[in-house]
Structures are given as C-alpha cells and as structure tokens.
Amino acid sequence: MAYRAVVIACLWFVSACGSSGGGNGSAGPQPPNVLTVTVGGSSVCRIVNQLCTQVTICQPGTSTCQTISDILVDTGSIGVRIFGSVLSIPLQQEVESPGHPIGECVSFIDGSALWGSVQLADVVLAGEPAVTVPIHVIAPTFAGQSPSQNPCNSVVDSDPRTAGFNGILGIGLFTHDCGISCEINDNNNLYFSCVASTCGSIAAPLPTQVQNPVWLLPSDNNGVILTLPNVPAMGAPVLSGSVILGIGTASNNSPPPGISTFTTDQNGFLTTIYNGTTFAQSIIDTGSNGYFFPDSTLPLCPMPDQDFYCPSAAADLSAAIFGVNAGRATVPFQVANTANLLQTGNAVFNNLGGPSSSFDWGLPFFLGRVVFVGIEGQLSTLGTGPLYAF
Amino acid sequence: MGTWVQTMLVIMLIHLTAGTPVWAVLGQAKASVEKDRAAMGGQVQSKLAPGYSVETITVVGMTIKEYVSLDGTVFAVTWKGTGVPNLRLLFDAYFDEYLDALTELQNKKPRLRRPLMLKTENLVIERSGHARNMWGRAFIPSHLPAMVSPKDIQ
Structure with missing residues (x-):
C-alpha cells in the first residue's frame, strides 16, 4: 500500500495536528516505526498507570484522515477500537452477506464491555504505511441498542469520559481478536449481525474480524517492543516512552x-x-x-x-x-x-x-x-x- | 449412561417444546445444565467429585463447567474461551445483583483496569485472562457443599 501522509485532512475535533509530543513519525525526527506513548498529562486518558498514544484513522483508500489521541496501548487485547463519538470521518461498515451491518461486543477482564459496529478503516501507526483493517467503532447506541440494553448483557462504556480513553490500540500476541473459533462458531457472542434493532451472534470470517494492525504492516509486522523508563518510588506525574514496531526488522x-x-x-x-x-x-x-x-x-x-x-x-x-x-x-x-x-x-x-x-x-x-x-x-x-x- | 442420555433427551425435548430457552443455572436445579447445553448447541460431560459433580459443556471456543451439589443445586460455574458467555443467562436470578455491583465498581474513582474480583450479597465473581482467552468463575458461598473449597472451583 502506498505511503500516505499521516494527517492531510486534519481535524481539530479530537487532537491538534502535529501536537507536541505526538507519536507520528512523519513530522519529527522519530524513525517511522516508533510510536510515542505516554502516561499522565491528559484529561481523557487519566487513569493511573494507563499507557496511551495516538493513531491516525483514514477513510479507506483516501487521504481523508483524522489523528486521534488518548488511545489506550493494550498488549492484553487485539485490534483498534475507537469511540464513534470522536470519529468525524466516514468509514466503511462491514456487512454480513445479506447486507446486514456487523456489530461486535468485546469484553475485558475488569468486567467492562464495549459495543459498536465493525468498520473498515485505514490505520496509520507512527510513520508506517497505512494498513486497511476492520476496526471496532464503539457506539453504545449502534443498531438501536443502549448502554444498558445490548448484546453484551452488561452496562457498556458509553463515552470516552466514562471509559478513560478515546479508543484502544490492541497490540497483543495475536493477529485477530477472536480467530478461528469465531469463524466456525456462530454462537460466539462476539460478532453480531443486526436487522433493525435485533442483533444475533454470527460466525465471522477471519478477514472480517477486528485485527492487530501491526501484523498487516508491510515489513515491521512480527511484533512490537515496549520501552518505558522507570519512575521513583513515589511515582511520577508523567512518563514518555516508545512502542517500536517490528522485531529485528530495522536498525532500531x-x-x-x-x-x-x-x-x-x-x-x-x-x-x-x-x-x-x-x-x-x-x-x-x-x-x-x-x-x-x-x-x-x-x-x-x-x-x-x-x-x-x-x-x-x-x-x-x-x-x-x-x-x-x-x-x-x-x-x-x-x-x-x-x-x-x-x-x-x-x-x-x-x-x-x-x-x-x-x-x-x-x-x-x-x-x-x-x-x-x-x-x-x-x-x-x-x-x-x-x-x-x- | 444410556439411560442418562435418554433422560437428557427427554428433558431437551420438553425444553424444546417449551419454547424460549431458559438458561439457568446458579442456584437452580441440575436440569438447568441441559438448558444451557441446548442453548449453546454443545456437548456435556459429567464427572463426579467427592460431594459434588461437574457438568462440562463444550462448544467451539468455550468450555463451561457447572458445579452441582449432591442435592442437585448448581452452586458454581466457570467459563473459559474466546469471549464471555451470556452471563445474564448463566447467572439468571443473580445477574442483576452482579450487574449492580459491577456498575458500582466501575463508577468508583479512580477506576482501575484489572482482573475482576467482586463479592455481592450472595455471589463471588472473578474474571481474568486477555483477548482471545478469557476465563472466569462465579459461586454462591452459602451453597458450597461442606468439604468444597473455592479452590476446587477451577
């Protein structure tokens, strides 16, 4: 895929273009495979020991892009998830063959859950080429659902303020957020097809599933490296480190x-x-x-x-x-x-x-x-x- | 075993003819295990332990164990798989109690992200794991048979 300038249609809505300390390698001296990650200093990403970064989301195949800050860096989950309320560019809804929109309910070990649609996006990490990948557009009201009534059978996080992030960058050990079992089992309780406001669990083929964007990169695609400094015994107000994309694929x-x-x-x-x-x-x-x-x-x-x-x-x-x-x-x-x-x-x-x-x-x-x-x-x-x- | 299977089939037929599946479970009779199995389209295996039995329901990507005391009451459930089973159906009468406690926990400041440990009036719920492989357990401490420790519920 052709390299795409990171922020072309830059939108002030979520974060400033080229904001200071930003992780986009195209602007600064950073190598293209280095994502700056931080703890502290944000009004959204404000939970203690919460590591966050920014990613750029583009309308697939276009240069209409938006950089979104306050994205939780999570090695315990897989795939990009963004609150629809902070997205201001149109993406492409994934559909089941009859044309029904696909939704996803993802749960976390703290008991929280996120509901929303699965949409195709171009995702830009640091200065890497964009990758086209299904992402989870978090929206508690997607397909006529609500924070308390939804296929997650839980109270889902309703907005970035409640969740403590604008989205999640899941860069854990796997390529797909569910894998083969969701391809085989239509009763997986992760992927749903919605007709009006009725959503039922469906089998989701691997290409439809939300995926770790790193494994789709043209070269730095075999993993990531987290490099964070230490802090004093009573902690620190802020911390800045790196997620380096790829293992043994570049000089760094x-x-x-x-x-x-x-x-x-x-x-x-x-x-x-x-x-x-x-x-x-x-x-x-x-x-x-x-x-x-x-x-x-x-x-x-x-x-x-x-x-x-x-x-x-x-x-x-x-x-x-x-x-x-x-x-x-x-x-x-x-x-x-x-x-x-x-x-x-x-x-x-x-x-x-x-x-x-x-x-x-x-x-x-x-x-x-x-x-x-x-x-x-x-x-x-x-x-x-x-x-x-x- | 054959008789047991037939009994289960009869229960399943009764269940099927009864219309809407009612999963059941915590605090309910052993027959509720079969409702779960049918709703999930899975297979069930039974294993005896001192003072209780474990009914294991297996479907693609998910294993659910239901712990049944000798008096036939489900006193614990565990799950392990790619996602989380429908806890509303699995916890049944205790689900609202779980959800209320979970909501209260999530409204706490500061809200931290960590493996869930929750004690409600009647229930203990724990969850852990990560994407692709999550697991959890819930049990009713007051229904635990003598000789059974929470450590036995894995």
Missing part, C-alpha cells in the same frame, strides 16, 4: 544479546510461580494498571481502596516466570502502600498492586524494561510467536 529493533525469550502457550498464557503457588494462566498486560496477584500476608487498603494492597512499608517481592520453551526468569518487584501512592496525585507508579486469583503482570512490569511482544505465527530472530522477551 534488534533484540539485544542475552535477552530471554518466553514462548507462551497457544492461549497466550505464561506460568508464574509466586510463593510456591503456580499460576498457569498468567498474563503480561499493559492494559492492567498494577500487579495483581494473591498474597494473604499483604494487608488490603482501607475503604474505598480495599481492592489494593497497603503494606505499611513497601514489600520487596519476587516471582518466577516460565515460558513453554526453556525461558525462565526470576522477576523482583515491589508493592507499596497504594493509599499513600494515590495521595501523591502522580500518574505512574512501579509499585502499585492488588489482589487477584490469578497473576497479572500489569503496567508496572514494563517500567524500566524493554519488553518484546512477538505475534502468533510471525517469525523474528526471537522465534515464532506468540512470545514475549525481556
């Missing part, structure tokens, strides 16, 4: 010697052993705002933060991560008093933690690290994904 994305590779199981899970307990379905996820794991010796915070740990002094902890290959590492980490951390008003912390029945290595894991995410079936010098390396 070669894995360093001695890096450890962790191939995941086919479901994208690693094994974490903590305090003698094995968690076979553990995840590494920029979209999670802390370390979440069970430890009955860590006191919970007083109300209303009782879902977090509040040790009187920061606890030095350690867990071991295992891939399905020989990859293994002992990872030291720290959990501090969440109430004290939040009182600082800072936006990014490397020691925020809370209880969970599983082991979730959230954003703090990425601070001060270089983490490679290899996409399923894609070959790099690290091997064939799905894999992590750090």
